[in-house]
Amino acid sequence: MKVFVNVLLGGMGIVLTASLSVFCIEQTYLATKEKIQSETRRAKAKKLFEIFPQTTHDNDLATDTFPLKADTPLLELRKASTGYKARKNGEVIGIILPVTARDGYAGDIQILVGINQDTSVQGVRLLAHRETAGLGDRVDLDKSNWLLSMDGRSLKNTPREKWAVSKEGGEFDKLTGATITPKAILRATRRALEFAEAHYISMFESRNNLL
Amino acid sequence: MSMSSQKPDFLGMLWDRNPVLVGLLGLCPLIGVTHSTISSLSLGLITIVVMVITSCVASLTRSISFGGARVTIVIMVSTASITLIDLLMGAYAYQLRQALGIFLPLVSVNSLVLARATIFASKNSTRSSVLDALIMGFSFALILVLLGTIRELLGTGALFANMHLLFGPKAQAWHLEMPFIENPLILASTPAGAFLITGLLIAVKNKVDSTSHVQRVNKAI
Numbered sequence: 001m002k003v004f005v006n007v008l009l010g011g012m013g014i015v016l017t018a019s020l021s022v023f024c025i026e027q028t029y030l031a032t033k034e035k036i037q038s039e040t041r042r043a044k045a046k047k048l049f050e051i052f053p054q055t056t057h058d059n060d061l062a063t064d065t066f067p068l069k070a071d072t073p074l075l076e077l078r079k080a081s082t083g084y085k086a087r088k089n090g091e092v093i094g095i096i097l098p099v100t101a102r103d104g105y106a107g108d109i110q111i112l113v114g115i116n117q118d119t120s121v122q123g124v125r126l127l128a129h130r131e132t133a134g135l136g137d138r139v140d141l142d143k144s145n146w147l148l149s150m151d152g153r154s155l156k157n158t159p160r161e162k163w164a165v166s167k168e169g170g171e172f173d174k175l176t177g178a179t180i181t182p183k184a185i186l187r188a189t190r191r192a193l194e195f196a197e198a199h200y201i202s203m204f205e206s207r208n209n210l211l
Numbered sequence: 212m213s214m215s216s217q218k219p220d221f222l223g224m225l226w227d228r229n230p231v232l233v234g235l236l237g238l239c240p241l242i243g244v245t246h247s248t249i250s251s252l253s254l255g256l257i258t259i260v261v262m263v264i265t266s267c268v269a270s271l272t273r274s275i276s277f278g279g280a281r282v283t284i285v286i287m288v289s290t291a292s293i294t295l296i297d298l299l300m301g302a303y304a305y306q307l308r309q310a311l312g313i314f315l316p317l318v319s320v321n322s323l324v325l326a327r328a329t330i331f332a333s334k335n336s337t338r339s340s341v342l343d344a345l346i347m348g349f350s351f352a353l354i355l356v357l358l359g360t361i362r363e364l365l366g367t368g369a370l371f372a373n374m375h376l377l378f379g380p381k382a383q384a385w386h387l388e389m390p391f392i393e394n395p396l397i398l399a400s401t402p403a404g405a406f407l408i409t410g411l412l413i414a415v416k417n418k419v420d421s422t423s424h425v426q427r428v429n430k431a432i
Contacts, residue, residue: 003278010280013272017284021291028298035302043305130313135401142373176397 044127048084051114051123052094057086061096066203068098074195076100076188078108083203086114092204093117097195098127101188105180106130113192117204120154123147124189129181136181146182149173155193163190224346231354231409232416236323241355242405244314246366249373251359253307254314255352257296262324262344265289266332270340273333285328290319307376323351354412361408364389366400 045062052061065082068075075081077100086094094116101109109129114122124147131137138144149172163186164170165179175182196203230236240258245251268288269281277284297315300308308315318324327347332340364370368389374382398404 006276006278009275010277013275013277013284014280014287017287017291021287025291025294025298028295032298032302036298036305039302039305043309138400143367177401 047112047125050125051096052086057088059087061086074191076102094122095203097192099188099192101184103184105136109184111188113189115196120152121150124150131181135178138175139181150189221346225350230323230347230351232413237321237351240314240321242402245355245359245362246400247363248359248371249376251355253377255355258318259348259352261289261292261318262348263341264292265324265328266340266344269328269332270337289324293319362399365396368395
């Protein structure tokens with residue numbers, strides 16, 4: 001009989017705890033949903049401005065977007081996303097492309113690649129990754145300046161084969177102890193440049209600087 | 212001695228029964244989150260909060276005999292509180308939440324939380340249980356911060372980076388670069404290095420213990 005009472009109490013306890021927990025979580029979720037979304041947007045906008053600072057453009061960078069489907073060639077996005085245009089006096093002076101590197105060490109690495117009118121890299125920033133703490137994650141700007149090594153590079157001054165780490169015949173530094181992460185990001189950036197080349201007219205809205 | 216109102220043994224919990232250096236509990240967050248002082252401090256504080264909530268609930272329900280379900284219920288309480296903290300941080304401390312990454316949810320597998328809730332809180336008064344959670348949590352957080360500071364100094368050559376995520380914009384000034392450390396020991400930033408340094412800390416503690424024991428024995432003689 002005692003065992004039965006224990007089991008009954010145990011079961012009721014679990015049901016009660018589960019219901020209460022779910023209720024509390026649901027209420028908190030609903031209460032914080034908006035704020036979390038706006039914080040996420042703010043964090044992303046912050047990255048956009050790191051690539052094209054306020055002084056370089058005169059439009060609202062975060063809302064001047066163009067859609068990109070999930071199956072867009074070269075960008076390897078997992079789901080539909082958006083690109084951004086930076087304008088000055090109406091002219092598109094730069095674009096930002098979201099790119100996914102599926103060949104990261106521990107999964108996808110999502111990056112933003114800023115590309116200038118002259119098809120050179122304005123800047124590359126990480127959006128999300130799961131690379132090893134202390135090794136691959138040292139590509140992050142708060143741990144090293146490696147991401148900045150791509151600034152100013154283009155397919156014109158750095159041909160396709162050179163978009164690799166130096167020990168593989170490329171022109172970029174590696175990170176001590178981590179080659180896969182920088183490799184993935186270099187390849188993803190190169191793909192972004194190739195995409196920009198192929199869709200130059202529609203993204204930059206002009207034929208100038210082409211070829 | 213009455214079991215339900217033990218006076219918590221502060222020094223004992225901090226040293227003789229230190230949850231990390233002696234109990235070897237909570238090694239997952241220890242290795243994963245102690246790459247910098249700010250991460251260690253934040254996660255240590257969060258762990259203390261979760262421990263207090265969990266031990267409190269475990270103690271309040273100590274007279275109800277749930278049988279085998281007690282462990283399940285305790286785990287549910289701790290994971291629910293972590294989820295709530297996760298959501299609240301996403302809304303009010305977004306950057307810090309991002310910096311902690313996957314290690315915030317991983318507080319739920321910290322064996323220390325479950326251990327104190329089932330071993331102590333389920334058999335003692337609410338007041339004692341909350342105190343126990345606070346002290347054990349503090350001991351854990353102390354080792355976390357110690358390890359985090361050592362690893363940040365050795366691994367990055369600087370100290371107190373990103374403290375503003377917890378203390379506000381003025382704390383940006385706390386960032387100390389150590390220019391005399393030209394080539395930081397990257398091993399210290401890796402999980403392997405974390406294990407090594409933890410082992411060294413345990414060795415130091417054991418040495419201190421055996422030396423003071425020898426001294427006490429010598430004094431007696």
